[in-house]
Amino acid sequence: MREPNFSSPAQNRAAVVITSTLYDRRALDCTATLPLVNSLTHLAYMTSTSPRIREILAADGGLERLVKILATCQHTDKHSLWKWSLAFQCVVNVGVRGTEAIRSRVVEAGAVHVVLAILENFMNALEKARIEKDQERKQQQQQQPVTALSLPTLPSSSPSSSLLEHEKHIKTMIKPSPTSTLNMLFVIPKRRTFITRTEKPKSKPYTASLSSIPLLNNLSTDAILHREEDILLSLQLLAYLSKYPTIRQAFHANHRLNVFSVVEKFTHRLHPAAIVYWAGVIMRNACRKDEARGGVRQCANMQCGKWERFPREFAKCRRW
Numbered sequence: 001m002r003e004p005n006f007s008s009p010a011q012n013r014a015a016v017v018i019t020s021t022l023y024d025r026r027a028l029d030c031t032a033t034l035p036l037v038n039s040l041t042h043l044a045y046m047t048s049t050s051p052r053i054r055e056i057l058a059a060d061g062g063l064e065r066l067v068k069i070l071a072t073c074q075h076t077d078k079h080s081l082w083k084w085s086l087a088f089q090c091v092v093n094v095g096v097r098g099t100e101a102i103r104s105r106v107v108e109a110g111a112v113h114v115v116l117a118i119l120e121n122f123m124n125a126l127e128k129a130r131i132e133k134d135q136e137r138k139q140q141q142q143q144q145p146v147t148a149l150s151l152p153t154l155p156s157s158s159p160s161s162s163l164l165e166h167e168k169h170i171k172t173m174i175k176p177s178p179t180s181t182l183n184m185l186f187v188i189p190k191r192r193t194f195i196t197r198t199e200k201p202k203s204k205p206y207t208a209s210l211s212s213i214p215l216l217n218n219l220s221t222d223a224i225l226h227r228e229e230d231i232l233l234s235l236q237l238l239a240y241l242s243k244y245p246t247i248r249q250a251f252h253a254n255h256r257l258n259v260f261s262v263v264e265k266f267t268h269r270l271h272p273a274a275i276v277y278w279a280g281v282i283m284r285n286a287c288r289k290d291e292a293r294g295g296v297r298q299c300a301n302m303q304c305g306k307w308e309r310f311p312r313e314f315a316k317c318r319r320w
Contacts, residue, residue, distance in 0.1 A: 018042045023053055028065045033079045036069075040086035047093035054098050057090075058105040066091050067109045074214040088114070088233065095237045103241055107250060112241070115234045116255060119262050122231055228272055235278035238263060242285035251286075260286045 018027045018039035023046060027039040046053045057063050069087040073080055091114075095106040238259065241247050251259035266279035287297050298306070 018046070020045065023056065025056075025060050025062055028062055028069075033083055037079060037083050037086065040083060040090060044086050044089045044093065047090050048097065051097075054094050054102055057094055058098070058102045063091070063094060063105060063109045063111075067111055067114060070114045071110070072214070085230075088230070092233045092237045096240050100244060103244070104247065106237075107241060107247055111237070112251070112255060112259065115237060116257060116259065116262060118230060118234050119266070120257075123262075123265060228275060231266070232274055232278065235263065235266065235275060235282065239278050239281045239285065242282050243288070245288075248286065248288075 015030050015032060015035040016024050016027045017030075017035050018024055020042050023043070027035070028043075030036045030039065043053075047057065057066075066087045070084060070091070073084045091106065091111050095103055095111065098106070238251075242251060242259075260283065263279050263282045266275050267283060269276060271279075
């Protein structure tokens with residue numbers, strides 16, 4: 001059966017594509033990878049520079065099509081990863097640079113589910129790397145040869161004095177050198193040290209990512225989607241979406257996990273500074289005033305969820 005792709009004989013093209021000067025919604029429905037990559041490359045530029053294109057994408061169903069590309073991409077070859085990355089860049093541009101109405105459409109299209117899957121997949125990859133490194137360290141410790149202490153023979157005469165000398169001899173042999181103790185106490189930090197110095201692993205064994213996105217489940221731990229740049233884009237999108245009270249309520253209730261609880265894991269100081277900054281912006285937005293409720297705030301504790309009865313009721317909570 002013929003693929004549902006639109007051709008363009010006037011431009012001598014086998015498929016309709018988006019150019020740097022022309023937007024065509026039909027180009028996003030192309031099933032061939034190369035024309036779609038070409039269209040998404042130009043669309044990523046247009047969404048970052050043209051407010052009109054962002055409005056059209058939010059109105060003609062193009063935003064839903066981009067999210068569908070992100071959610072249904074299954075292959076892990078170079079072109080599929082390229083297509084996924086460009087589609088994600090387009091969604092982030094629309095959400096970051098759009099108006100409040102456009103950002104609401106981004107949430108309605110399901111972009112937050114994709115962002116949550118990316119963040120969870122990244123944390124799962126870190127957890128798996130930490131577990132593998134712990135196992136490797138345990139194996140190295142088990143493989144180290146155990147050297148037995150050569151104990152001198154005790155003479156039969158004067159047992160008390162010989163025992164004392166023997167005890168002193170053993171103490172001098174077992175006494176560690178100061179350099180070794182310093183090496184044991186202080187370890188020079190390296191890159192990604194937080195992978196091995198996090199909390200104890202949970203009782204359940206590590207499983208694959210629970211994401212509903214096939215591509216994220218098929219990726220290895222060192223795949224391109226685990227880059228810090230993708231995490232940074234995800235957090236930037238959530239930071240701009242969480243400015244509005246209605247969207248913040250959806251972050252708390254309309255997803256499988258609380259969005260703010262997932263983002264809170266990225267506020268650790270051992271993450272890169274840019275990631276910590278944007279994660280902090282999102283967590284501060286979680287406590288912003290809701291003018292529709294009279295300027296009250298919600299408790300910053302994700303397990304609490306209480307609202308102030310009057311403005312600035314929770315202003316002194318940080319002091320306790």
